[in-house]
Amino acid sequence: xxxxxxxxxxxxHAYFEALFNNTVENCMLLLDEKGTIISINTAFQHHFGYxxxxxxxxxxxxxxxxxxxxxxxxxxxIQKVLTTGQCSDNNYMVRKDKSITWVSGESIKVKSDxxxxxxxxxxxxxxxxxxxxxxLIRLDKLTEKILNSVEDAIVILDLRLNILSVNESCKLLFxxxxxxxxxxxxxxxxxKRDVSEKLIDSIKGAARSKVGFSNLSIEIGTPNKEKKVYxxxxxxxxxQRDDVxxxxxxxxITVHKLLEREREDVIGFVAHExxxxxxxxxxxxxxxxxxxxxxxxEAMKDILxxxxxxxxxxxxxxxxxxxxxxxxxxxxKLDISTFSFEEMxxxxxxxxxxxHPLYNIIVTGDGKVLVSGDKHRLIQVVTNFxxxxxxxxxxxxxxxxxxxxxxxxxxxxxxDKGLGxxxxxxxxxxxxxxxxxxxxxxxxIGLGLFLCRQIINAHHGKIWAxxxxxxxSTFYFSxxxx
Amino acid sequence: xxxILVINNDFDTMSLIKKxxxxxxxxxxxxxxxxxxxxxxxxxxxxxxxxxxxxxDILVDIKGGSHxxxxxILLMTGxxxxxxxxxxxxxxSIEKPFxxxxxxRKIKMLLDNSVEV
Numbered sequence: 001x002x003x004x005x006x007x008x009x010x011x012x013h014a015y016f017e018a019l020f021n022n023t024v025e026n027c028m029l030l031l032d033e034k035g036t037i038i039s040i041n042t043a044f045q046h047h048f049g050y051x052x053x054x055x056x057x058x059x060x061x062x063x064x065x066x067x068x069x070x071x072x073x074x075x076x077x078i079q080k081v082l083t084t085g086q087c088s089d090n091n092y093m094v095r096k097d098k099s100i101t102w103v104s105g106e107s108i109k110v111k112s113d114x115x116x117x118x119x120x121x122x123x124x125x126x127x128x129x130x131x132x133x134x135x136l137i138r139l140d141k142l143t144e145k146i147l148n149s150v151e152d153a154i155v156i157l158d159l160r161l162n163i164l165s166v167n168e169s170c171k172l173l174f175x176x177x178x179x180x181x182x183x184x185x186x187x188x189x190x191x192k193r194d195v196s197e198k199l200i201d202s203i204k205g206a207a208r209s210k211v212g213f214s215n216l217s218i219e220i221g222t223p224n225k226e227k228k229v230y231x232x233x234x235x236x237x238x239x240q241r242d243d244v245x246x247x248x249x250x251x252x253i254t255v256h257k258l259l260e261r262e263r264e265d266v267i268g269f270v271a272h273e274x275x276x277x278x279x280x281x282x283x284x285x286x287x288x289x290x291x292x293x294x295x296x297x298e299a300m301k302d303i304l305x306x307x308x309x310x311x312x313x314x315x316x317x318x319x320x321x322x323x324x325x326x327x328x329x330x331x332x333k334l335d336i337s338t339f340s341f342e343e344m345x346x347x348x349x350x351x352x353x354x355x356h357p358l359y360n361i362i363v364t365g366d367g368k369v370l371v372s373g374d375k376h377r378l379i380q381v382v383t384n385f386x387x388x389x390x391x392x393x394x395x396x397x398x399x400x401x402x403x404x405x406x407x408x409x410x411x412x413x414x415x416d417k418g419l420g421x422x423x424x425x426x427x428x429x430x431x432x433x434x435x436x437x438x439x440x441x442x443x444x445i446g447l448g449l450f451l452c453r454q455i456i457n458a459h460h461g462k463i464w465a466x467x468x469x470x471x472x473s474t475f476y477f478s479x480x481x482x
Numbered sequence: 483x484x485x486i487l488v489i490n491n492d493f494d495t496m497s498l499i500k501k502x503x504x505x506x507x508x509x510x511x512x513x514x515x516x517x518x519x520x521x522x523x524x525x526x527x528x529x530x531x532x533x534x535x536x537x538x539d540i541l542v543d544i545k546g547g548s549h550x551x552x553x554x555i556l557l558m559t560g561x562x563x564x565x566x567x568x569x570x571x572x573x574x575s576i577e578k579p580f581x582x583x584x585x586x587r588k589i590k591m592l593l594d595n596s597v598e599v
Contacts, residue, residue, distance in 0.1 A: 272536070272560030272578075276492050279560070279578035283498035286582050290505060306494055 031107075031119040035060040035078040038118075047125050049096035060121075065092045065100055081107045081119050090130075093123070102130035153230075153250035159207045161187040164245060173250065175223045186248075195220055203234055203248065210236045210244055217253070228254045274317055277310040284310070320447040324432060327454035334374040334458055341410055342367035344375050345403060348382035352390070359390050360398050367403035371410055372482050377455045381463075382412065384448045385475045389416035392473070409461070411478035421467035429465060452477070484593050487528035488512035489519050489537050490558065499532065506586065516540055528553055530592050535559040538570055554592040 020028055020041050027044035029037055037055055045051060048063070055062065061074035068074070068091055080087040088106040095101060105123040112118055144165075147154055153170035155163060163184045166176060174193060178184050190200050199218050206212050214233035222228055230250040239245045284307040291300045326332060349361050382401075389399035393416055400415040421429060430453040456463040461479035486508050488496045496512035503510045511526050513519050514537070522528070523544045533540060535557050557575040574592060576585050 268561050275560030275578035276495060279558075279580050280492070280494045280498055282579045282582065283495070283502055287498065287501055287505075306498065310494060 025124060027123040027125070029060075029121040029123070031060055031078070031121060033078075033082060033117040033119070035074065035119070037062075044123070047095075047101075047123075048093070054096060063093045065094055068092065077107060078119065081109050082117070085109045090126070101125055101127040103127075151252070155186060155248050157186050157203075157207075157246045157248065159244055159246070161185055161203060161207065170250065173220065173222065193220070199232060202232075203246070206234045206236055206246060212236050212246070217257075218250075220250075228252060229257045230254075270317075270321065274314065277314040277317070280310040281307060281314075320451060323451055323454075324447045327451065332454055332458050334377065336372055337375055338370050338372045339375050340367075341369055341371045341405075342403065344378055345382060345401065345412065348379045348386065349401065351379070351383055352386040355387070356390050358397065359393070361386060361401060362398060363401045363403075365403035367405065367410065367412075369405055369410060369481065371479065373459050373479060374455070378459075378479075381452045381455050381477060382414075384452050385412070385414035385477075388448065388475065389414050389418065389473075392416065392420075393418040396472075405481065407481070409478045409480050411476060413474050413476045415472065415474040417472040419473075420469040420471050421465070421473055422469045426465065426467055430463065483507060483509050484529045485509045485511075485526060486589070487519070487522055487526060487531045488533075489531060489540055490514060490534040491537060492534070495534075495558075502582075503589075508589075519544055530554050530556060530589065532556045532558060532589075535561065535570070535575075554595065556588055556592055 019026075023041065023043050024046075025043065026041075027047050028041040029044060030039035032038055037058055037060060040050065040052060040055060059074075060078065061069050064074050073089075073091060077087050077089065086106070086108050088104070090102065090104045092100045093103045093105075102125075103123045104126050105121055107119050107121040110118045110120050144167075147165070147167035148169075150167060151169055153173045154167045155170045156165040158164055163176075163178055163186050165180065166178050170176065171178065174189055176184070176189065187200055187203070190203075196218055199216065202213050202216060212233065212235040214231075214235075216232040218230050218232050220228055220230055229252075231253045232248065232250055234246055234248045236244050236246045284303050288300065288303050288307075291303060323332075345363065345367055349363060352359075353361060386399060386401065393399070396417045398417065400413075402413045402415070404411050430449045432447065432450040453463050456477045456479065459479040461477055463475075463477040465473055465475045467473035486503055488499050488510060489512065490496045491514045493514070496514070500510040500512055511522055511528070513522060519540050523531075530553055531544065533555060538557065541555065555573045557570065557573050558578055558580075559575055560578040574588055576588055
């Protein structure tokens with residue numbers, strides 16, 4: 001056995017004296033069994049600012065903060081040392097200038113040569129460490145708060161895909177019960193949730209290569225059975241040297257995807273509507289070829305008329321589309337003039353009568369006043385109201401138009417006894433591309449009323465509708481008399 | 483003479499197709515109305531129905547029920563990108579605006595494959 005010089009040496013007393021007097025970091029106190037301070041070393045004087053005269057003879061609790069004294073910490077410490085021989089703890093201590101510092105202390109029971117019981121207390125000032133630890137905790141909490149305030153689901157994994165940290169959104173999305181320190185493999189969670197293997201493979205690939213990915217669109221079913229689309233990105237980050245963690249962010253793009261799909265639907269539908277008159281023109285041309293051969297003039301006239309109609313239809317659709325795009329970006333410019341309101345109404349009525357000779361348009365009320373506005377655009381609104389009344393007439397042959405005015409405004413109503421509009425659809429009928437389900441079989445791309453609203457808004461007027469499904473609709477607009 | 487039923491919401495399309503096909507020697511009737519379509523399937527007994535994709539819900543009426551027609555269907559569509567869903571995929575289709583020679587070939591093919599009762 002190697003000999004332990006310290007114990008066998010006759011100089012052990014000298015060693016301790018040197019340690020007691022010369023140490024810089026270890027503050028030492030000697031207490032009697034009642035806890036009265038009977039000796040301090042220079043390190044203690046240096047760290048706590050007390051001179052021997054200030055502190056010797058004072059009880060140990062002089063060095064404790066009030067909260068700890070109330071809790072009985074100093075008394076407990078002495079009690080514990082005297083019964084077990086040792087005690088250690090971290091706590092605050094008060095310097096002479098009343099400032100406090102965080103210390104780590106150990107007390108041991110010793111006996112003096114004359115057999116008296118003494119307590120040797122060794123203290124290290126670890127305030128700096130404590131402070132940086134506090135800072136770390138604060139930083140951790142801040143990070144956690146930031147993570148949880150973000151709507152994106154965020155999970156941080158190690159390279160074996162074990163979860164290191166996860167925010168609330170992510171816990172919700174994957175129905176996770178994760179406590180920090182527990183072992184939970186994110187790969188297994190994804191497998192259980194039946195998420196596309198592409199995601200799991202991509203994350204595994206990123207873990208292997210330490211190269212991340214972004215813009216991966218993944219469909220995930222939420223716990224309440226909705227299908228949502230997420231844009232997933234994964235970024236490996238070197239946390240410490242040789243310690244790579246992966247941050248995975250799930251950004252909900254469901255709404256965008258829906259809008260995209262809606263837009264595609266609309267474009268497809270518009271194309272379909274544009275191709276109808278085109279198809280008719282193809283047929284007209286083909287038939288015309290035959291008729292020229294047969295020299296059938298009457299039939300040729302008929303086909304020519306149809307051909308013209310379809311060119312007009314095509315042009316109307318294109319104009320509507322162009323107007324809608326222009327008006328939606330707020331570029332509708334009114335061509336203002338002053339004109340007789342009633343004459344404007346009759347122009348619109350005549351246009352519709354030519355197109356639909358079988359229908360009876362009954363005009364009532366009085367509109368013999370001058371107004372200023374864009375006459376052409378207002379005719380567009382009235383013809384739209386009238387042709388809607390006819391289009392959705394459901395076999396009824398009458399459409400009623402009424403004009404009223406007072407000193408402030410002039411109003412028009414167009415009433416039909418046709419299909420009517422379901423209450424749930426009524427708030428949306430002036431929206432772009434809106435078409436109710438029961439009108440799917442009728443021609444149109446859902447721009448007419450949208451354009452009317454834009455035109456009336458540009459006149460600082462009001463536009464609205466009343467309807468009862470199965471009983472008919474009344475459309476109104478009013479514009480101020482300037 | 484083979485009988486063809488045309489179903490669309492566009493009067494011009496229906497009547498022009500009728501004129502065109504009558505010149506080719508077919509007997510043609512058309513409608514844009516659901517109940518009328520059902521009646522025509524029963525009474526007119528077409529050998530082929532040409533239906534616009536937007537009226538394809540009419541198929542439930544004319545291919546189901548007691549007057550189930552054992553006749554082929556040719557779908558007209560103005561969509562190029564939108565894929566047909568489900569059952570519609572089984573049917574032959576023609577895109578608008580029509581490639582008339584192709585249109586005619588498809589009509590002939592569908593009529594030749596159908597068994598005369």
